Amino acid sequence: MNPDEEAALQRLLDIAKRDTHQSRRVADFLLAWWNAGSCGSFDLTSLWMLDKAIVDDMVTVFALIGHTHDYPDSWGYGPQFEAVVRAWRPELVDA
Template identity: 65%
Template sequence: MRPEQMLPAEKRALENLLQIAQGDTGQSRRVADFLLAWWNAGQCGSYDLTTGWAVDEAIAEDMCVVFRLATRANSYPDTLGYGPQFEAVVREWRPELVKE
């Protein structure tokens, strides 16, 4: 999938989640875990669906939209132009994976 093929709702949901993941709250950690499972589940960890029990309904809805996007895109988020944003989430929440 090319970035321009993203639906407006998908783009909005993904960008909302990326912004939340840059925070330092419990919900930020849960969102980061969700996003990083798409980025690289092998290195960043998988996502336990029960984690969604602790996020606000609006965040959960954005997560559902992004899950559908990941399935529809059949590719990783960097192919959609979000590599730098996901790398920032890795630096924030998985600093041990950052290679200097």
């Protein structure tokens, strides 16, 4: 992961921590990478409702995913993605 990709991913994770409509869409995108089977997929038309800077970061992370063939925990982002699951998919958290 290069510095630009890392920065884009971190910005998306920061947005996903918030409680806005854009945050929900960013969380959907990130969680589709984490585990689409249990966390759900990402509707590409959601991009229409996001600021350009967010879309640009998603494009960067999308390319990262395609080139590296890795899950986020491979890069040490497991805890951050688990936090996104807790925030946006609490029904998936083991009690």
